Amino acid sequence: MSGRRQDNRKNAAAAHRENIQKSLQHRLEVARAKGDEALVRQLEAEANYFN
Template sequence: MSIMNKNRQQILTEAAIAHRETLRKNLQHRLEVARAQGNEKLIRQLEAEAAYLHLK
């Protein structure tokens, strides 16, 4: 594999990691708000989303 391909792959890997972390933080915030509001239905939906995305 050439150096450019390795660099490109590393950039893509880092972008995927950053994207996943952003998803996790966003979902965590949404869960905190739903819990603060006592919205049980939304909490269950967000927990299902987290499980589906393997974020929990």
């Protein structure tokens, strides 16, 4: 695979991971605001999986 393609794949993967983390953070904020502790625990477990 060419160097440029490989760089594009790495950049896309990094952007995807960043979008997932932003979405997860937003979902956590909403769950906390609603007081949904079960969902907060589930989302925290999901966050730990990605970290």
